[in-house]
Structure formats: C-alpha cells, structure tokens
Amino acid sequence: MGLDRREFLKVAGLAGLLGLGGKAAIDMFAPGELEASMETIPLTEGKRWAMVIDVHKIDETIIKKCVEACHREHNVPDLASKKEEIKWIWKEDYEHSFPERHHEYVGEDVEHGSFLLLCNHCSNPPCCRVCPTKATWQREDGIVMMDQHRCIGCRFCMAACPFGARSFNWGDPRRVLEDEKLKELNPGYPTNQDYPTRSKGVVEKCTFCAERLAKGQLPACVEAANTVKKDALVFGDLDEPDSNVRAVLRNHYTIRRKPELGTNPNVFYIV
Amino acid sequence: MYDGGKIITGLIIGIGLLMAPFFYNAGKAAKAPEPELTAKAKEAKQCVMEKAYMTSSHFSLLDDWRNTVVxxxxxxxxxxxxxxxxxxxQMTCLDCHSNKSKFCDQCHDYVGVDPYCWDCHIEPKEKK
Amino acid sequence: MLETALKGRQGYWGLLIFLLALMGVGFVSYLYQFSEGLRITGMSRDVSWGFYIGQLTYFVGIAAGGVMVVLPCYLHDYKAFGRITILGEFLAVASVVMCGLFVIVDLGNLPRMLNIMIYPNPTSILFWDMIVLNVYMLLNIIIGWNVLSAERKGVHYQKWVKVLIYISIPWAFSIHTVTAFLYAGIPGRHYWLTAIMAARFLSSAFASGPALLILLCLIVRKVSNFDPGKEQIRTLGGIVAYAFILNMFFLLLELFTAFYSQIPGHMHSFDYLFGLEGHGSVLAPWMWASIGFAVVALVLLIVPATRRREDTLAVGCAAVIASTWIDKGFGLVIGGFIPNPFGRVFEYWPTTPEVLISVGVWATGFFILTVLYKIVISVKEEVGA
Incomplete structure (x- = not known):
C-alpha cells in the first residue's frame, strides 16, 4: 500500500481538490455513522481484512441489495446461464453453504435462512499456491487479488478453490451488449464506467473491493447492507485487537466454511 | 553442385515472392497521423510526462501503472x-484524452498494433 | 535419416493424408473456439476442466509407459528389448506432443501462455509439469535419434547418450508423479485428495503404455519387414498384466477407504460416477463399461494361454486401453468436480467442437508417431534387423 493514513489523506485531498479521479476520496472527510466505526483503522492500511456476516440480520432484501451493489460496481453481467454463470457474491441456503454441517433436524430458521457467500480471502489460499503465473496472489493486507492482465485462463485456481468462489469468462462478457435477450437482463451494462469489464478467457472473483478500500470506502456489499441494517455485514482488520470485527467475533459464536481444510477463511458467519 | 540451376531459380522465385509486398506498396506510404488533442488536454499543457516521452513510451508508463496499481x-x-x-x-488518461478514435486508434492503426486494453477498460463515449 | 520418411508406399501416404485431414478439421474447430471462447465446450463454472485435461492426463501416462521397455533393457540388461526401445521412446515423443497440445487448447488466453515462464510460480504444480514434460520429450528425441542413427551406421551410440538414458528412466516416473500432484494436493476435491494418486497413475500408465506398444508392434510387423519380435511382445504382455492387476488393486483400495469409512466426501464422487445415488449420471454407463473392459482384460491377461496367444493378447491390450482411457481420460477429472463445492451435481458432457478439436490433437500425435515409426522401420529394414 505504501501510504500511511496521514499521507493518504493528503494525497486524496490533493487529488480531490484537483478533481483528479479520486472522486470518492471526499467521502473520507465526511464520515457517516458507518465509517465512524472504522475510525481507528483506516481502510487503506489493514493487515488482515475480514468480514463478519450476521445471518440473523440479513434477509432477502439485504442479500439482494448486496449482490446487486457488488455486481453493478464491478460490471458483473447476468449471462442467463448456469453453465457460464459469473458471480462474486451470491445467495445460498444453509445446506449448500455448510454441506458438512447440515442434518435433517436442523432448526427451521437456519434451514430456511439465507446465507451470503463470496471469496473467503483465505489466509492460506490454495488458489494462489496453484496459479502458474501468480495472476492470483495474496496481498500484504490479506486480500486474495486477481490480475486479469496476467491470467492465462488455465483454471487451476477454480479446481483448487474449495468454496466455488471463482468464475471463468467462458465467452466475451461484452456480448451482453449485442445479444438482445442479454441486453434486457443487464440494463445499462457496463453499469460502472469507472471499473473495467473482463475479457474472454480469464478468471474473476471478489476482491474485497480493493479499489474502494484504496479510496477509503468500505466494500460495496458492506455499504449496501448497512444502508438497510446496521452491522449486518461488518468489515475490518483482524490483526487489530480493538477492531470492529474483533469485537464482533469476541461477542458472538461464529462459524466459517470448511475450516477443516486449513485454508483459514476470513469470512465469518454469526449463526 | 547438383541441380544448381534449379536451386538458383527456386531461390530467385522465393526471394521475389518475399519481397512482393514491398514492391507492391512502394511509394504508397501513408503519412503518419498526428494525435489530436482535446480542448481539455490542450489546456492542461503538460501530460503526466513530457510529450516526447509520452509519444514514444506511453505504453511503458501504462504498463508500469497497471502493474503497480493492481x-x-x-x-x-x-x-x-x-x-x-x-x-x-479509464479515469485519468481518458478523462483528458476523451477522443480515443483520434488520439489512440488512428496511430495504433497506422503502426498496426492492437492493444487489448479496450477488451476490458471502457472507452469514453465520444461526441460525434 | 529424415529422408526415409519421404519415401513410402501408397498406404503410408494415404494414412498421412487422412491424418492431415483430421488435423485440418481439428484446427478449424480450434479457430472457432479461439474466437468464441471456451463456451463452445461442455465445461462450466462447476466442471471447469473436462475432456482436454483428461486427455492430457491420459497421454502423460502413455508417455511414461514407454519406460517399461527402456528400464528392463538398460537396468536389467534384458537385451531382447534393445530391439524395440526406440518404439517406446518415439511413442513417448508423440504422446508428449499431444499433452502439450491438450494444454494449449484448454487455455482461455493462449497469447499469454508464455506468462508461465515470464512470471513463474514455483509453488504451482502446473509450472513443474510443464518443465518435466518438455525435458522428457527432449530426452526421448535426443536418445531415440542418436541410438537409431548409430544403429544405421552400424556403430555403438556414444557414451553421453547412455547418461541421458539413465536420466530418462526416473524422469519417466517423475512426469506422471508430477501430473498426479496436479490433483492430489488440492484441498476440498475428495476424489483427487488421495495419497495413492501418483501410484494409481503410474500403474495405469505402465499398463496402458505397453498395451498400446504391443498393438503398435503387431501393426509394425504386419505392414513392414521389421518384426519387433515374439519374445518382446510376450514379455510386454507380462508387464501389462502385472501393471493392470496393480491398477485394479489400487482402485479397490480407494473403494475400501471410501465405503468402509463411510465418510460422505470420499463416497460422493464414486456414487456419482457409477450412478449409485439415484440422480442418474451421464458418466455411469461409461464407468461401468470401464469396469467391464477391465474384467475382460484381467481374464485375458491372467490366463497364461490367452496371454501368450498374440490375437487374444491384442484383445486384452485393447481392453486395457479402453478401460484406462475411460477411467483416467474421462472419469478422473470430471469425478473430481462432481459434486461441486456446494454438494450439488452439475453434469458435464463434451460438445461436438470439443471432440473435433481433440480428434485434431490425436491426429497430430499419430501423424508424428507415423512419421517417426516410418523412419524406425526404414532403418531397421536397411540394417536387416
């Protein structure tokens, strides 16, 4: 990251004044209630980013909002095909989120509850281990990042990910602009003019909104969820003992997906 | 040398075929296009680096940017x-140089390069 | 020596033209895939590797199997095999070429392929697989070519070739071990996460490689004046028998661990592949066919009378090839992806363009094999072997 908080504010402020792209940086100067909870840990300097999803607080509306916010932010198209599906964050039921925990007598609210799944940004990510070109790798702040410029499309990472978090561009995503049916499904695609689309033949996935963190903003899903219910999704630095995520983890019983595989996921669920 | 005549004739025909495009296009060289600046770019006067560097090596700078950013x-x-x-x-370069067709494509076409930037990065909407 | 490949009978040219035509079909299909993307294949978000990677795995096995003639010849001084080591080595060359092509057609972004070398990641098994496969191909080309040209000149090959031969023997084991590691070190894919994966790969390789070699020897004998030899074929038959029994034994070990432990993750893929779980499986008839071929092969290879008769041995070898081809070239890769990480079943079946591209790759391999074998035959006929 290279910049400390003070330096970042200086740069962001300068960029803001000069109108040089750092549009969103201004948000840092007028923190809402949400950002206030992050006061102690600037979003630009985490050591180990993590997310806690409170399953009691999220509902269909929030989930829909999160998914939409993410996919609009990152120009993720709906390709109307299970085979070629691309998703960064999505809804899943309990049985399929935690297949090894499921049993037939599980309580109704859990059984019918909805979970929000995304890349776990594992501390020990098998996807990065297997990538032959380091097109996917772990940043110093723990984010498992994708470099779409470098990916050769071998899909080894998809085989290696135990969480099904990765999607492949089986075709050119921009065909959405030509196909009438897809056009209708994706009004305004590409929805975010400031973010690239992808090209055919590369893998993509959630990046914990690295581009937003760099500007001092929370991930799009966290922001979207919190406009409906406070702390439904909590995002922060696990490495910081006083951080919001650490506090939430201290006070609630949480589970992670497939911890027995030793990948050490950084997305937690309060159930 | 066995079959010397045949080999030499073959060589002449081969070389002739290889050179054909040069003879065919001789004297027809098109003038190198000059990238056009938008009002906004003109007003800024100075790009990220000096003009000579940007003309010759903008791709090195962009390559460095994408690597250090990503x-x-x-x-x-x-x-x-x-x-x-x-x-x-997308957000900085093309904010100024919003005339992609006249600023980027013209010259890229002339030198016959096809950078894949635009497969992913979104082109600015140009006013026709 | 290359000039011997340019003189041949009508049948030879006919075969080459036929293979060239298939290569053309494959190439055109590939151009279609290159412009449309891999969406024209049957692969999906859930089954993200398919026929191509399965075939890669299978032909690494065939390539490694060639060592089963080299090893007895040079480590056990079994002289009879000296006559046919070249056939094993050139089979390995053609197989590795196919492996490389199957990787290439599977890549989503071919123009960036060199990134594997520009930005190598030493923790990636794919990086190591690329290295061991290429080195193995080089070793076999150099060894095969030198030994054959020495034979043609009636002299003994040079000493440094012998060094390469000794290197090539453990190297053959390494290529299939590393290929097994592509699968065996991945958490969360239970079907692949097994310590005997490399052992299974090697046993099936040492069955299917020599089995194919036996069939090729029989063809060579039929179409030329070079006879690879009765004793050679008989010994190879014994090797195929042992290796294939081991291969089936290893499969039983897997089945025991899965179904005696009753751990769901270990059982699921087998349940799916053999259609044991209610929800029908497009692969089940194939997997059962693989078992059927295996039974035929075991009978024909274990009973001494049928193993020693060349016609029944040939049937047994064909059954070995069919059984291992389905098991490794198809079931292995797909079974690892089903059920998916969410415990759901999303099936895979290759599309027509995908099969045509594969046909093109096979044709390329057999084209190379035909030319190389033609050279071998010409030299062997010339020296009156």
Whole structure:
C-alpha cells in the first residue's frame, strides 16, 4: 500500500481538490455513522481484512441489495446461464453453504435462512499456491487479488478453490451488449464506467473491493447492507485487537466454511 | 553442385515472392497521423510526462501503472511537476484524452498494433 | 535419416493424408473456439476442466509407459528389448506432443501462455509439469535419434547418450508423479485428495503404455519387414498384466477407504460416477463399461494361454486401453468436480467442437508417431534387423 493514513489523506485531498479521479476520496472527510466505526483503522492500511456476516440480520432484501451493489460496481453481467454463470457474491441456503454441517433436524430458521457467500480471502489460499503465473496472489493486507492482465485462463485456481468462489469468462462478457435477450437482463451494462469489464478467457472473483478500500470506502456489499441494517455485514482488520470485527467475533459464536481444510477463511458467519 | 540451376531459380522465385509486398506498396506510404488533442488536454499543457516521452513510451508508463496499481496497490503517481495523478487509464488518461478514435486508434492503426486494453477498460463515449 | 520418411508406399501416404485431414478439421474447430471462447465446450463454472485435461492426463501416462521397455533393457540388461526401445521412446515423443497440445487448447488466453515462464510460480504444480514434460520429450528425441542413427551406421551410440538414458528412466516416473500432484494436493476435491494418486497413475500408465506398444508392434510387423519380435511382445504382455492387476488393486483400495469409512466426501464422487445415488449420471454407463473392459482384460491377461496367444493378447491390450482411457481420460477429472463445492451435481458432457478439436490433437500425435515409426522401420529394414 505504501501510504500511511496521514499521507493518504493528503494525497486524496490533493487529488480531490484537483478533481483528479479520486472522486470518492471526499467521502473520507465526511464520515457517516458507518465509517465512524472504522475510525481507528483506516481502510487503506489493514493487515488482515475480514468480514463478519450476521445471518440473523440479513434477509432477502439485504442479500439482494448486496449482490446487486457488488455486481453493478464491478460490471458483473447476468449471462442467463448456469453453465457460464459469473458471480462474486451470491445467495445460498444453509445446506449448500455448510454441506458438512447440515442434518435433517436442523432448526427451521437456519434451514430456511439465507446465507451470503463470496471469496473467503483465505489466509492460506490454495488458489494462489496453484496459479502458474501468480495472476492470483495474496496481498500484504490479506486480500486474495486477481490480475486479469496476467491470467492465462488455465483454471487451476477454480479446481483448487474449495468454496466455488471463482468464475471463468467462458465467452466475451461484452456480448451482453449485442445479444438482445442479454441486453434486457443487464440494463445499462457496463453499469460502472469507472471499473473495467473482463475479457474472454480469464478468471474473476471478489476482491474485497480493493479499489474502494484504496479510496477509503468500505466494500460495496458492506455499504449496501448497512444502508438497510446496521452491522449486518461488518468489515475490518483482524490483526487489530480493538477492531470492529474483533469485537464482533469476541461477542458472538461464529462459524466459517470448511475450516477443516486449513485454508483459514476470513469470512465469518454469526449463526 | 547438383541441380544448381534449379536451386538458383527456386531461390530467385522465393526471394521475389518475399519481397512482393514491398514492391507492391512502394511509394504508397501513408503519412503518419498526428494525435489530436482535446480542448481539455490542450489546456492542461503538460501530460503526466513530457510529450516526447509520452509519444514514444506511453505504453511503458501504462504498463508500469497497471502493474503497480493492481499488484502493489500504489494508486497515485507524482509527476515531476509535483502534481499527483490517480493512476487509471479509464479515469485519468481518458478523462483528458476523451477522443480515443483520434488520439489512440488512428496511430495504433497506422503502426498496426492492437492493444487489448479496450477488451476490458471502457472507452469514453465520444461526441460525434 | 529424415529422408526415409519421404519415401513410402501408397498406404503410408494415404494414412498421412487422412491424418492431415483430421488435423485440418481439428484446427478449424480450434479457430472457432479461439474466437468464441471456451463456451463452445461442455465445461462450466462447476466442471471447469473436462475432456482436454483428461486427455492430457491420459497421454502423460502413455508417455511414461514407454519406460517399461527402456528400464528392463538398460537396468536389467534384458537385451531382447534393445530391439524395440526406440518404439517406446518415439511413442513417448508423440504422446508428449499431444499433452502439450491438450494444454494449449484448454487455455482461455493462449497469447499469454508464455506468462508461465515470464512470471513463474514455483509453488504451482502446473509450472513443474510443464518443465518435466518438455525435458522428457527432449530426452526421448535426443536418445531415440542418436541410438537409431548409430544403429544405421552400424556403430555403438556414444557414451553421453547412455547418461541421458539413465536420466530418462526416473524422469519417466517423475512426469506422471508430477501430473498426479496436479490433483492430489488440492484441498476440498475428495476424489483427487488421495495419497495413492501418483501410484494409481503410474500403474495405469505402465499398463496402458505397453498395451498400446504391443498393438503398435503387431501393426509394425504386419505392414513392414521389421518384426519387433515374439519374445518382446510376450514379455510386454507380462508387464501389462502385472501393471493392470496393480491398477485394479489400487482402485479397490480407494473403494475400501471410501465405503468402509463411510465418510460422505470420499463416497460422493464414486456414487456419482457409477450412478449409485439415484440422480442418474451421464458418466455411469461409461464407468461401468470401464469396469467391464477391465474384467475382460484381467481374464485375458491372467490366463497364461490367452496371454501368450498374440490375437487374444491384442484383445486384452485393447481392453486395457479402453478401460484406462475411460477411467483416467474421462472419469478422473470430471469425478473430481462432481459434486461441486456446494454438494450439488452439475453434469458435464463434451460438445461436438470439443471432440473435433481433440480428434485434431490425436491426429497430430499419430501423424508424428507415423512419421517417426516410418523412419524406425526404414532403418531397421536397411540394417536387416
């Protein structure tokens, strides 16, 4: 990251004044209630980013909002095909989120509850281990990042990910602009003019909104969820003992997906 | 040399075929296009680096930007003038040079290169 | 020596033209895939590797199997095999070429392929697989070519070739071990996460490689004046028998661990592949066919009378090839992806363009094999072997 908080504010402020792209940086100067909870840990300097999803607080509306916010932010198209599906964050039921925990007598609210799944940004990510070109790798702040410029499309990472978090561009995503049916499904695609689309033949996935963190903003899903219910999704630095995520983890019983595989996921669920 | 005549005839025909495009196009060289500047770009006077460097090596700069942004998370660039730029092809470069067809494509077509930037990065909507 | 490949009978040219035509079909299909993307294949978000990677795995096995003639010849001084080591080595060359092509057609972004070398990641098994496969191909080209040209000149090959031969023997084991590691080190894919994966790969390789070699020897004998030899074929038959029994034994070990432990993750893929779980499986008839071929092969290879008769041995070898081809070239890769990480079943079946591209790759391999074998035959006929 290279910049400390003070330096970042200086740069962001300068960029803001000069109108040089750092549009969103201004948000840092007028923190809402949400950002206030992050006061102690600037979003630009985490050591180990993590997310806690409170399953009691999220509902269909929030989930829909999160998914939409993410996919609009990152120009993720709906390709109307299970085979070629691309998703960064999505809804899943309990049985399929935690297949090894499921049993037939599980309580109704859990059984019918909805979970929000995304890349776990594992501390020990098998996807990065297997990538032959380091097109996917772990940043110093723990984010498992994708470099779409470098990916050769071998899909080894998809085989290696135990969480099904990765999607492949089986075709050119921009065909959405030509196909009438897809056009209708994706009004305004590409929805975010400031973010690239992808090209055919590369893998993509959630990046914990690295581009937003760099500007001092929370991930799009966290922001979207919190406009409906406070702390439904909590995002922060696990490495910081006083951080919001650490506090939430201290006070609630949480589970992670497939911890027995030793990948050490950084997305937690309060159930 | 066995079959010397045949070999030499073959060589002449081969070389002739190889050179054909040069003879065919001789004297027809098109004039190198000059990238057009938008009002906004003209007003700024100075790009991220001096003009000569940008003309000859903008791709090196862009390559460096994309690597440092994506891989190192370093998103700001301080120019020699002290001006700070947000390193983004889409949001910074093309904000000024919003006339992609006249600023980028014309010259790329002329030299016959086809950078894949635009497979992913979104082109500015140009006013026709 | 290359000039011997340019003189041949009508049948030879006919075969080459036929293979060239298939290569053309494959190439055109590939151009279609290159412009449309891999969406024209049957692969999906859930089954993200398919026929191509399965075939890669299978032909690494065939390539490694060639060592089963080299090893007895040079480590056990079994002289009879000296006559046919070249056939094993050139089979390995053609197989590795196919492996490389199957990787290439599977890549989503071919123009960036060199990134594997520009930005190598030493923790990636794919990086190591690329290295061991290429080195193995080089070793076999150099060894095969030198030994054959020495034979043609009636002299003994040079000493440094012998060094390469000794290197090539453990190297053959390494290529299939590393290929097994592509699968065996991945958490969360239970079907692949097994310590005997490399052992299974090697046993099936040492069955299917020599089995194919036996069939090729029989063809060579039929179309030329070079006879690879009765004793050679008989010994190879014994090797195929042992290796194939081991291969089936290893499969039983897997089945025991899965179904005696009753751990769901270990059982699921087998349940799916053999259609044991209610929800029908497009692969089940194939997997049962693989078992059927295996039974035929075991009978024909274990009973001494049928193993020693060349016609029944040939049937047994064909059954070995069919059984291992389905098991490794198809079931292995797909079974690892089903059920998916969410415990759901999303099936895979290759599309027509995908099969045509594969046909093109096979044709390329057999084209190379035909030319190389033609050279071998010409030299052997010339020296009156």
């Amino acid at each position: 891989r190192d998370g370093e998103r700001y660039y301080t120019a020699k003038s002290g001006k700070v730029f947000y390193k983004s092809l």
